[in-house]
Every structure is written in structure tokens, then in C-alpha cells.
Amino acid sequence: MIPNTFDYQRATSLDEALGLVGTPGTKVIAGGMSLLPLMKLRLANPERLVDIGRLAELRGVRQLDDGRLAIGALTTYDELASSPAQHYGLIRDALPDIGDVQIRNRGTVGGAVAHCDPASDLPAVLLALDAEIVARSKRGEQVYAADGFFRGAFETALADDELITEIRLPGPRDDAGSAFLALSQRASGYSIVGVAVVVIKENGSAITQANIALTGVGDAPYRARAVEAALLGNEGTPESIAAAAAHATDGVTVAGDIHADSEYRAAMAITYTKRAIEAALGRLG
Numbered sequence: 001m002i003p004n005t006f007d008y009q010r011a012t013s014l015d016e017a018l019g020l021v022g023t024p025g026t027k028v029i030a031g032g033m034s035l036l037p038l039m040k041l042r043l044a045n046p047e048r049l050v051d052i053g054r055l056a057e058l059r060g061v062r063q064l065d066d067g068r069l070a071i072g073a074l075t076t077y078d079e080l081a082s083s084p085a086q087h088y089g090l091i092r093d094a095l096p097d098i099g100d101v102q103i104r105n106r107g108t109v110g111g112a113v114a115h116c117d118p119a120s121d122l123p124a125v126l127l128a129l130d131a132e133i134v135a136r137s138k139r140g141e142q143v144y145a146a147d148g149f150f151r152g153a154f155e156t157a158l159a160d161d162e163l164i165t166e167i168r169l170p171g172p173r174d175d176a177g178s179a180f181l182a183l184s185q186r187a188s189g190y191s192i193v194g195v196a197v198v199v200i201k202e203n204g205s206a207i208t209q210a211n212i213a214l215t216g217v218g219d220a221p222y223r224a225r226a227v228e229a230a231l232l233g234n235e236g237t238p239e240s241i242a243a244a245a246a247h248a249t250d251g252v253t254v255a256g257d258i259h260a261d262s263e264y265r266a267a268m269a270i271t272y273t274k275r276a277i278e279a280a281l282g283r284l285g
């Protein structure tokens with residue numbers, strides 16, 4: 001439980017940090033909640049840690065002029081819960097069950113997104129909200145759509161020399177219903193299956209938009225496009241929801257581990273997708 005030796009450098013500005021990332025053997029540390037356990041288990045052995053944890057410019061949540069919300073990468077779960085982000089039903093649903101008080105006090109939004117644990121909750125929420133992930137490097141700014149960013153287990157679209165600076169969310173919609181439901185591991189809170197749903201009925205009774213994202217099921221959190229397509233245009237009857245939810249794992253290699261074998265996990269993915277859609281429809285204004 002003792003990491004290998006490493007050099008430690010605390011960045012005092014974003015520019016300084018950007019000058020240090022991308023060099024071989026260098027890893028960025030924010031809250032350290034995911035990285036430090038890996039180092040203690042010697043599954044990660046960086047030669048140098050660049051600590052970005054005190055960069056004030058990466059902290060906080062602000063409303064943009066066009067109504068979108070910008071969440072600084074160093075914003076902790078706890079800070080997020082009392083920020084304007086609480087107006088997003090999905091964030092209100094998901095946050096209380098992430099980790100424990102310590103994790104929520106130190107774990108950052110940017111760290112969770114960059115780490116891309118296959119069972120991480122926030123990426124599914126960001127996928128369902130059509131979020132954007134903003135990254136900076138010495139080469140400039142790059143904006144990634146959440147859909148496509150989470151590429152595999154612990155693998156994202158982020159280049160080696162890029163740092164996540166903020167997450168942008170489209171403004172919350174009053175006419176949307178949303179829900180995040182998860183079957184969680186008792187000890188850690190990580191999702192065995194987690195489902196984030198946003199639904200909209202624009203012109204009356206038929207569903208005109210459905211964003212459905214799952215976590216804990218495959219290599220990485222993903223949008224369940226076949227479920228979304230099956231929901232469009234129907235009224236959300238119990239039969240049509242069940243038929244749509246049956247596609248929750250289409251095209252995904254379902255994981256099996258000590259918490260749930262792949263058959264059980266696949267069944268739970270369908271069950272929780274169905275329940276989350278029902279809950280989201282029940283919350284439509």
C-alpha cells in the first residue's frame with residue numbers, strides 16, 4: 001500500500017500545468033481519489049505528479065450568456081450539489097449516491113470524467129444531458145461531445161497533453177422529465193447498472209426526444225441509441241417502454257465480475273432502463 005517513489009510538482013497556474021502535462025511518465029492529480037489508490041496498489045507508477053488541485057481558474061460553476069452551465073474541472077461533487085447544477089434533475093438524483101462524504105468532498109468532476117471508470121456515474125449523466133467536455137493544451141482549446149468521449153475502460157478521447165478545464169451543459173429544460181436510477185455496490189456506491197434518462201414530449205402525448213445512457217454495463221458508459229429510437233413517437237405506454245428497454249444492451253459486450261455476472265447484469269440493465277424511463281416520464285411537467 002505504499003506507492004513507488006515519484007516527483008511532485010504543484011502547478012501554480014494553468015499555463016504552468018499545460019507546460020508539464022504530456023511529458024513521458026507525468027500524471028496529473030486533482031482530488032487523488034482514483035489515482036492514489038491505483039498508485040498504492042502499484043497499478044499506476046507515474047514518475048512525476050503534477051498537482052492541479054489548487055488552480056482557482058478550474059473551480060466553480062458559472063452560467064454562460066447563452067443559458068448553458070460551465071462546470072470547472074476541479075469542482076467537487078459536494079460543490080456541484082449546492083451549485084446551479086442542482087437545477088438538473090439528473091444531477092440531483094445521481095450525486096447523493098456517489099461514493100461517501102470523503103469522496104464527494106475531494107473527488108472532482110474533471111477527475112471522474114478523465115478517469116473513465118466503466119462504472120462511473122457522472123459520465124452517464126453527462127451523456128444523457130448532451131454535455132460538452134472542454135480540454136486545453138498548449139495547442140489550444142478542444143471541445144468534445146460527451147457522446148464519443150468515453151471510449152473504453154479508463155480510456156477517453158483526451159490527448160496526452162490535454163487537461164479538462166470545464167464541462168458545459170445545455171440549459172435545463174422545464175419541459176423535460178429525467179431520472180437516474182442505479183443498482184449500486186454496497187461498499188463503494190459504484191453502479192453495477194446505472195441508467196440516466198431525459199425525455200421530452202414537445203407537442204402533446206408522443207415522446208419527441210429521449211436521451212438514455214447506461215453505466216456499469218459495458219467497457220465504458222454509453223448512449224443506448226436503440227432504446228432511444230424505439231421510444232420516439234410513442235406515448236410511453238407500459239408495453240412500449242418495456243419493448244424499448246429490451247434494447248438496453250444492444251451492441252454492448254456486457255461485463256461480468258464478482259458483483260454481477262453478465263447474464264444478471266444484462267437483465268438488470270433492461271429492468272433499470274425500464275424503471276428509469278417510467279420515472280422520467282412520471283416527472284414530465
Ligand SMILES: Cc1cc2nc3c(=O)[nH]c(=O)nc-3n(C[C@H](O)[C@H](O)[C@H](O)COP(=O)(O)OP(=O)(O)OC[C@H]3O[C@@H](n4cnc5c(N)ncnc54)[C@H](O)[C@@H]3O)c2cc1C
Pocket residue numbers: 027028029030031032033034035036037073074097098099100103106107108109110111112114115119120121122162163164165188189190191
Ligand atoms: C471508495 C470510492 C468510492 C467511489 N464511489 C463512486 C461512486 O459511487 N460513483 C462514481 O461515479 N465514482 C465513485 N468513485 C470514483 C470517484 O468519483 C473518483 O475517484 C473521483 O471523482 C475522481 O476525481 P479526482 O479529482 O479524485 O481524480 P484523481 O484521482 O486526481 O485523477 C483521476 C484521473 O483523472 C486524471 N485527471 C484528473 N483531473 C484531470 C483533468 N482536469 N484533466 C485531465 N485529467 C485529469 C488523473 O491524471 C487521473 O488519471 C469512488 C472512488 C472511491 C475511491
